[in-house]
Amino acid sequence: MEKRIYNFSAGPAILPEEVLLEAQKELFALPGVGMSILEISHRSKTFEAILAEAKSGIKSLLNVPDNYEILFLQGGASLQFSMVPLNLMPPKNKADYISTGSWSKKAIKEAKRVGTVNIAATTEEGEGDKKYFKRIPKQSELKLDPDAAYVHFTSNNTIYGTQWQSEPEVGNVPLICDASSDILHKPIDVSKYGLIYAGAQKNIGPSGVVLVIIRKDLLERSQDSLHTMLNYKTQAENNSMYNTPNTFGIYIIKIVAKHLASLGGLSKMYEINKAKAKILYDAIDSSNGFYKGHAEKESRSLMNVTFNLTTADLEKKLIDEATKAGFNGLKGHRSVGGLRASIYNAFPTKGVEDLANFMKDFQKKNG
Amino acid sequence: MEKRIYNFSAGPAILPEEVLLEAQKELFALPGVGMSILEISHRSKTFEAILAEAKSGIKSLLNVPDNYEILFLQGGASLQFSMVPLNLMPPKNKADYISTGSWSKKAIKEAKRVGTVNIAATTEEGEGDKKYFKRIPKQSELKLDPDAAYVHFTSNNTIYGTQWQSEPEVGNVPLICDASSDILHKPIDVSKYGLIYAGAQKNIGPSGVVLVIIRKDLLERSQDSLHTMLNYKTQAENNSMYNTPNTFGIYIIKIVAKHLASLGGLSKMYEINKAKAKILYDAIDSSNGFYKGHAEKESRSLMNVTFNLTTADLEKKLIDEATKAGFNGLKGHRSVGGLRASIYNAFPTKGVEDLANFMKDFQKKNG
Numbered sequence: 251m252e253k254r255i256y257n258f259s260a261g262p263a264i265l266p267e268e269v270l271l272e273a274q275k276e277l278f279a280l281p282g283v284g285m286s287i288l289e290i291s292h293r294s295k296t297f298e299a300i301l302a303e304a305k306s307g308i309k310s311l312l313n314v315p316d317n318y319e320i321l322f323l324q325g326g327a328s329l330q331f332s333m334v335p336l337n338l339m340p341p342k343n344k345a346d347y348i349s350t351g352s353w354s355k356k357a358i359k360e361a362k363r364v365g366t367v368n369i370a371a372t373t374e375e376g377e378g379d380k381k382y383f384k385r386i387p388k389q390s391e392l393k394l395d396p397d398a399a400y401v402h403f404t405s406n407n408t409i410y411g412t413q414w415q416s417e418p419e420v421g422n423v424p425l426i427c428d429a430s431s432d433i434l435h436k437p438i439d440v441s442k443y444g445l446i447y448a449g450a451q452k453n454i455g456p457s458g459v460v461l462v463i464i465r466k467d468l469l470e471r472s473q474d475s476l477h478t479m480l481n482y483k484t485q486a487e488n489n490s491m492y493n494t495p496n497t498f499g500i501y502i503i504k505i506v507a508k509h510l511a512s513l514g515g516l517s518k519m520y521e522i523n524k525a526k527a528k529i530l531y532d533a534i535d536s537s538n539g540f541y542k543g544h545a546e547k548e549s550r551s552l553m554n555v556t557f558n559l560t561t562a563d564l565e566k567k568l569i570d571e572a573t574k575a576g577f578n579g580l581k582g583h584r585s586v587g588g589l590r591a592s593i594y595n596a597f598p599t600k601g602v603e604d605l606a607n608f609m610k611d612f613q614k615k616n617g
Numbered sequence: 618m619e620k621r622i623y624n625f626s627a628g629p630a631i632l633p634e635e636v637l638l639e640a641q642k643e644l645f646a647l648p649g650v651g652m653s654i655l656e657i658s659h660r661s662k663t664f665e666a667i668l669a670e671a672k673s674g675i676k677s678l679l680n681v682p683d684n685y686e687i688l689f690l691q692g693g694a695s696l697q698f699s700m701v702p703l704n705l706m707p708p709k710n711k712a713d714y715i716s717t718g719s720w721s722k723k724a725i726k727e728a729k730r731v732g733t734v735n736i737a738a739t740t741e742e743g744e745g746d747k748k749y750f751k752r753i754p755k756q757s758e759l760k761l762d763p764d765a766a767y768v769h770f771t772s773n774n775t776i777y778g779t780q781w782q783s784e785p786e787v788g789n790v791p792l793i794c795d796a797s798s799d800i801l802h803k804p805i806d807v808s809k810y811g812l813i814y815a816g817a818q819k820n821i822g823p824s825g826v827v828l829v830i831i832r833k834d835l836l837e838r839s840q841d842s843l844h845t846m847l848n849y850k851t852q853a854e855n856n857s858m859y860n861t862p863n864t865f866g867i868y869i870i871k872i873v874a875k876h877l878a879s880l881g882g883l884s885k886m887y888e889i890n891k892a893k894a895k896i897l898y899d900a901i902d903s904s905n906g907f908y909k910g911h912a913e914k915e916s917r918s919l920m921n922v923t924f925n926l927t928t929a930d931l932e933k934k935l936i937d938e939a940t941k942a943g944f945n946g947l948k949g950h951r952s953v954g955g956l957r958a959s960i961y962n963a964f965p966t967k968g969v970e971d972l973a974n975f976m977k978d979f980q981k982k983n984g
Contacts, residue, residue: 253646257656261861263656264652277644286637329860449861456863478727493693496823497824
């Protein structure tokens with residue numbers, strides 16, 4: 251069997267080995283079907299069952315209420331940046347956006363093409379090319395419009411390593427969440443949301459599928475004038491099969507959901523994720539300033555641990571040595587620099603422990 | 618090894634066994650990389666090389682001139698139905714569409730949301746619920762507007778089993794082609810086209826990727842006001858990676874392109890495809906009317922062979938017996954009825970011969 255390494259990539263990201271092995275076993279031909287998942291018609295009974303299992307798997311893990319639709323669309327979160335305002339902003343044509351990072355800003359950019367965007371809060375700091383985020387706003391900072399079509403936020407910010415510890419309170423205005431980088435990492439109360447979307451390639455499956463969970467009454471906002479592929483109502487009426495969906499991606503989601511359930515579901519994942527992140531944050535906090543966390547402590551992400559060293563040279567040295575030792579993908583995003591360890595659901599605790607030890611050794615030699 | 622059957626599905630459709638076996642072998646971890654193709658960052662050198670190979674593979678097979686961009690996008694041909702007019706119709710806001718089937722009509726529906734659609738020709742016949750197509754229009758039937766922003770046609774019509782034998786002549790107006798169901802089945806002169814798009818799931822790879830080949834000067838038509846994900850210029854400037862593309866789909870395309878080249882390229886595929894289709898059309902034409910081809914002879918498709926029997930009961934009996942004998946996916950589309958044998962590039966000649974023999978046996982017993 252081909253040797254595997256520790257993959258700290260921010261996304262596409264590590265998948266459970268059990269999922270990869272099951273997909274590998276079946277890739278030439280699905281058992282009893284005689285065709286590969288890559289070859290079967292999306293209208294076949296075999297695929298219909300796979301889609302139904304993927305949906306029920308997500309529904310069960312997140313305890314999605316019956317008044318929500320679960321969709322598997324294409325175009326990633328980036329197309330959702332447009333679909334959300336195109337479908338949900340009319341007729342009010344104004345919405346609240348909370349800006350906590352680069353992905354929030356991209357969502358805002360597309361929403362402005364549709365209507366008026368009220369920045370309910372932004373935690374951006376710095377000037378010019380040196381702008382950055384390092385925290386989530388407090389509830390008291392939010393300037394919400396009670397008449398907004400919706401409030402949009404980004405639950406986890408991969409680049410800055412910040413994460414909402416709980417949802418913003420928005421009253422009766424529908425809450426819309428880009429949960430691409432932390433969906434399925436803990437139980438959430440879906441009934442608090444109007445719509446949740448998440449690119450699959452962090453915690454759910456491969457790239458090329460985006461999960462959309464939408465409260466059914468919001469489907470009525472989609473106007474007939476929308477381009478068909480961009481219309482949530484049409485996609486829901488066609489059970490994500492108005493056209494051929496990413497059949498392989500949905501198949502992998504089915505396996506991932508089953509795997510997470512077998513591990514004990516999202517409460518168990520939350521325990522594991524908290525423990526994994528603590529190992530790295532403890533290594534940072536106990537380093538006497540050799541390592542410095544980028545995010546403010548109360549905004550820290552369980553999914554992306556971002557930190558710097560005292561000089562860019564030391565950062566480069568650590569990344570180079572870590573890569574040679576089999577820790578891949580640790581280089582921070584260019585807008586933050588330093589290091590980023592992305593430790594999604596599938597990332598093994600052993601890998602986090604090994605990295606923490608590696609960091610301690612590196613500090614001894616270079617501190 | 619799991620037993621495989623004959624897969625006549627119209628799409629997603631059969632892939633070469635060599636491609637499936639290579640993908641299967643590498644699914645747990647790419648050789649020397651230690652991570653699965655499902656897990657690696659799209660910004661990694663490994664994926665950049667895969668994307669470059671997929672592009673150069675397509676470029677080489679189709680002999681794509683240097684003044685064209687090759688893109689791998691999401692949303693299938695159905696999203697192209699919108700992206701083509703959104704990007705290419707302004708500022709003239711009028712375009713010619715040639716209607717030869719259900720997919721042409723869907724493209725027309727979205728184009729009408731953007732500007733004026735001139736139906737340059739339609740070969741639709743029948744009334745009400747019984748409307749159908751059975752032929753490609755002659756050049757003399759086309760009512761082209763020399764001032765149109767572009768002319769759009771569908772090269773192969775999966776549902777009706779008709780296919781353009783050569784491109785319509787459109788003068789200096791850019792020619793746009795939905796080639797989803799026959800791309801790569803024969804060499805074409807790409808320089809005749811302004812843009813070619815093709816959902817991958819017939820001849821190129823799995824569902825969830827759409828290939829777009831666009832003449833570079835046409836990129837200048839894309840306006841900044843377009844939603845970012847729908848903007849060809851932005852997608853081209855970002856080498857199909859404005860956001861995370863369908864990395865696995867592109868990986869499979871890379872393998873398919875290499876496989877087709879190893880078989881001798883598209884001239885060889887064309888020879889094989891003509892020979893394969895001839896076996897089935899001969900079986901139909903020599904049946905003394907027991908089998909009746911749906912498409913007019915001069916419009917027949919090499920990819921989808923559509924035919925009827927004299928009664929719906931006989932059709933059902935044939936489909937049932939064929940399915941039991943390991944011929945899967947032969948049921949015709951509900952709008953045509955009868956049978957449809959989709960025999961894309963990857964469909965083996967042996968399977969076509971076996972089906973022709975099965976049809977002859979069936980006729981002996983039931984004729």
